[in-house]
Amino acid sequence: MKTVLHKADARGHANHGWLQSYHSFSFANYQNPERMHFGALRVLNDDIVSGGKGFGTHPHNNMEIISIPLEGDLQHMDNMGNSTVIKQGDVQIMSAGTGVSHSEYNKNPDQPVKFLQIWMFPNQENVTPRYDQITINGIKKENEFYQILSPEKDDEGVWAHQDAWFSLGEFNNTTTSYSTHKKGNGVYLFVLSGTVEVAGETLSSRDGFGIWETNTIELKIDNKASVLLMEVPMNF
Template sequence: MSQVIHRADSRGHADHGWLNSHHTFSFASYFDPKRMGFGALRVINDDVVAPSRGFGTHPHANMEIISVPLEGSLAHKDTMGHDFVISKGEVQAMTAGTGVAHSEFNHSDRESVNFLQIWVLPRLMGVKPAYSQKTFEPNERVNRWQLVVSPDGRQGSVTINQDAHFSMAKIDVGRSLDYELQGDDHGAYIFVISGNVKVDGETLGPRDGLGLTDPKLLTIAAESDAEILLMDVPMTVI
């Protein structure tokens, strides 16, 4: 088993005033040839958007785009006709496919919104665009895995066009969780939202990321109360 670690303070950073963004992988003006993604996982942006500000309408194609609000709410509109607010406790997935345009704005005129914007390379190119949004009960991820993204929508998860599985967990200090990969040639990327955990001999803090290739079974132990997002993705992308 091999690993790659990305500490929070090593991420790319862009401060546009209205947008404060940290990039785990190369994105926009931040480029590092050693950080072009992890298997099918291409982008993890940790974005803070000022009140009433946001991303104007812009296009995407052939990418799976997942949004996970951590604090606050986003107002989403797209050319498929969706006009929704996405809040903490919800997860949104959009299959860009043959092409879609959307906008994302902070729904509040008083408080900032913090969300994770995650891009995953698709399994099939040129598919019909699609949208999925679900609410997830936080208590159902305490000391257990809560599936939030999958290729087939099982367990009430949002659906994407890739054999990828995202799970969230809140782990109490002193507790641990095992995780078994969902497919051959898959890897696991652990992103720490809050707290401290130990994985494969490494202690990870808030916003640290750790990618493990071919781990078969891995154990995540909480060294403090912690919340994590685990992304189980194919390592070979066609």
């Protein structure tokens, strides 16, 4: 078993006034050769956007882009004709493929929007761009992980062009475990809130922890905690 710990206060940080962005991996002006990616997981940005502000139209290609709102309402528009609002309890994915342009704005002028922006290398390039969005409130479970992304179109959650599985979990004073779906995959845990013990480490809010070369991960939660778990191939 191998592990890597990324403490919350060791992340990259960009202050653009209207945007506070915390980078678990190298992004824009934050470049750390020891934090380029975790397997197929390339970007994990923890963003806070001021009221009415946002990202103007910009391009992407050959990347799976997942957005998970944590608070507030995020307005999305793209050149595929999509104009939607995503909010807490939603998950959005774009397969950029051959190329897509989009914008993201805080829909509300009087409150911030907080969301995770996640980029993942695809397992095939130059696919036809696509967009999907789901509400996950109906699949939430107590004290166990529930799946929000997989490689299968008919599976629970959104699907991606990658042998990856994402899960969320809200826990209270319990122990739980997670087993990987595919040999050679690793798991990156990101603690949204609370405290979690895993593989001898105590993780707090916004800490990240990668673990690989093992099939099963045991977690202990003494109080309340919310965790995002991202299982991805490691051969990238």
